[in-house]
Amino acid sequence: MSVPVRILLALALGLGLGTSLKETDPAAAARVLAFAEPVGGMWLDALRMMIVPLVLSLLVIGIASTADAARAGGIAARTVAYILVTLWLSSCAGWLLSELFWQIAPLPKAAGAALGKALGANSGPLPPVPGIGEFLRGIVPPNIVKAAAEDQMLGLILFGGLFGFAAMKLDADRRDRLVGAFDAIAEAMLVIIGWVLWVAPLGVLALAFSVGAKAGLAAAGALGHYVLTLSAIGAAVTLFVYPAAVLVGRIGLGPFARAVAPAQALAISTQSSLACLPIMLKGAGAIGVPGRVSALTMPMAVALMRTTGPAMNLGVALYVAHWLGVPLGPAQIAAGIALGATTTLGAVSLPGQVSFLSSIAPIAIAMGVPVGPLLLLIAVEPIPDIFRTIGNVTNDVALARVIARLTGNAGAPGSFESEMEAPRAD
Numbered sequence: 001m002s003v004p005v006r007i008l009l010a011l012a013l014g015l016g017l018g019t020s021l022k023e024t025d026p027a028a029a030a031r032v033l034a035f036a037e038p039v040g041g042m043w044l045d046a047l048r049m050m051i052v053p054l055v056l057s058l059l060v061i062g063i064a065s066t067a068d069a070a071r072a073g074g075i076a077a078r079t080v081a082y083i084l085v086t087l088w089l090s091s092c093a094g095w096l097l098s099e100l101f102w103q104i105a106p107l108p109k110a111a112g113a114a115l116g117k118a119l120g121a122n123s124g125p126l127p128p129v130p131g132i133g134e135f136l137r138g139i140v141p142p143n144i145v146k147a148a149a150e151d152q153m154l155g156l157i158l159f160g161g162l163f164g165f166a167a168m169k170l171d172a173d174r175r176d177r178l179v180g181a182f183d184a185i186a187e188a189m190l191v192i193i194g195w196v197l198w199v200a201p202l203g204v205l206a207l208a209f210s211v212g213a214k215a216g217l218a219a220a221g222a223l224g225h226y227v228l229t230l231s232a233i234g235a236a237v238t239l240f241v242y243p244a245a246v247l248v249g250r251i252g253l254g255p256f257a258r259a260v261a262p263a264q265a266l267a268i269s270t271q272s273s274l275a276c277l278p279i280m281l282k283g284a285g286a287i288g289v290p291g292r293v294s295a296l297t298m299p300m301a302v303a304l305m306r307t308t309g310p311a312m313n314l315g316v317a318l319y320v321a322h323w324l325g326v327p328l329g330p331a332q333i334a335a336g337i338a339l340g341a342t343t344t345l346g347a348v349s350l351p352g353q354v355s356f357l358s359s360i361a362p363i364a365i366a367m368g369v370p371v372g373p374l375l376l377l378i379a380v381e382p383i384p385d386i387f388r389t390i391g392n393v394t395n396d397v398a399l400a401r402v403i404a405r406l407t408g409n410a411g412a413p414g415s416f417e418s419e420m421e422a423p424r425a426d
Contacts, residue, residue: 004382010201011208011379015219018212029213036206036213043203044375046196050189051361052148055343056160057186058358062345063164064179066304078403079297083305086395090237091340094311095333097233098318107225107322114218115211115323153365154335157342193357204379211376223376226319227383233315234308234387241307241395249401251287259283260397267389271382273302276393284400293409294400301396306344308391309359312384314340317364320373332367339363356381 021029066080141147141155148156167178211219245256263280270276277298284294314336321328328336343359356378364371403409 006201007204007379008382010205014205014208015212018209019216022213022216033210033213036209040203040206040210044372047357048371050193052156053185054189054358055362056156057182059157059160060164060167060182061179061186063161064168066345067168075293075296075403075407076300078406079300079399082399082402083301086305086307087310087344088341090307091310091314091337093237094233094314094340095337097236097311098315101229101232102322107222111218111222114215115222153362157339157362203375207376223380227380229319230312230315230384231387234312234384234391237308237311238391238394241398245398245401249398250405251401255287259286260394263393263397264390267393268386271385271389273389273392273396277302280393280397283397287401289400289404290409293404297400297403298396301399304345306392307395308388309344310340312388313360313363316360316377317367317369320364321367321369324370326369328367335366336363339366
């Protein structure tokens with residue numbers, strides 16, 4: 001049984017046991033709760049202690065990969081530019097779509113209040129929203145060690161970004177050794193996270209029992225609303241790809257839709273862009289992308305770009321803030337958008353549960369949103385993850401067509417060139 005399935009079953013079992021004991025034997029529920037809450041808290045802390053070193057290492061590795069790709073020629077540089085613009089647009093869309101969907105289908109107040117209380121929302125007066133001056137003053141950390149200890153994520157990301165770009169200025173030997181060291185740190189963190197995720201069903205069971213014992217059936221309703229909202233954000237981002245492919249890639253809507261349909265179908269079953277790469281290459285060929293172009297652009301897209309990631313990751317953090325009544329001002333929203341666009345760069349090849357934490361936790365921390373609920377949301381992530389992967393493979397094919405047209409390499413639909421000679425440096 002796969003880890004996501006075991007975690008999902010643990011969620012259902014925990015919510016069921018917590019809810020049933022709450023209704024039938026409140027005293028027994030309180031006794032079990034006294035044990036379940038520390039267990040869930042320990043598991044949460046075990047994952048949180050990995051976030052800072054993992055995120056910093058992935059950021060340096062992501063910057064190095066992006067810089068290397070940008071230096072590989074005209075086609076590669078245009079591909080990197082497309083990827084960066086896409087990630088920023090996706091992050092902005094995550095904020096706008098979240099606000100839109102809350103207006104169209106708001107979370108029932110009773111369910112939101114019950115789950116917020118179960119997740120530890122502050123029942124007293126809400127803290128003031130930091131002003132823009134205070135926010136800007138906190139971006140540059142005077143002490144990076146203190147910033148790491150206090151989870152000042154925006155300052156850490158700024159430092160990590162500057163460090164990564166500075167590393168690219170070193171000579172090749174020193175740069176490779178430095179990036180290799182960060183790669184080794186990231187790999188070590190992933191090993192530890194793998195150990196922690198091995199006992200994830202126990203942690204989720206404890207957290208889910210705590211939520212069920214406090215919120216009852218309202219917890220299931222709120223989680224269902226979350227899944228629908230996040231999936232809708234992913235679907236909306238995917239729909240935006242079609243006009244981009246038609247208008248910029250100069251390809252008909254019908255041919256493009258038919259070309260990406262097989263990859264989308266495979267994405268539903270595999271939830272892996274990498275597994276869809278061979279069929280994406282074939283789809284790109286069907287819309288006139290030469291093999292010499294798709295062989296360069298698509299692996300770069302799979303390695304560096306998750307189209308739906310920024311929108312859906314920011315959507316998760318905003319949803320948790322919405323649940324818990326965390327006040328967010330323009331500065332916090334801007335920080336979330338910025339981190340949403342950057343934290344996905346180094347997380348594309350990671351397992352779903354790991355990238356969920358490494359990409360979303362920094363956004364939540366920077367916005368002042370508690371990360372505890374994220375551990376519960378991991379359990380239902382397999383459903384939104386389907387929409388994440390569908391959007392990613394759709395834009396990967398669109399990217400290949402757009403870059404082929406911008407570099408003068410696009411052919412008519414069906415004119416696939418199988419040769420893989422070096423692309424023109426235009």
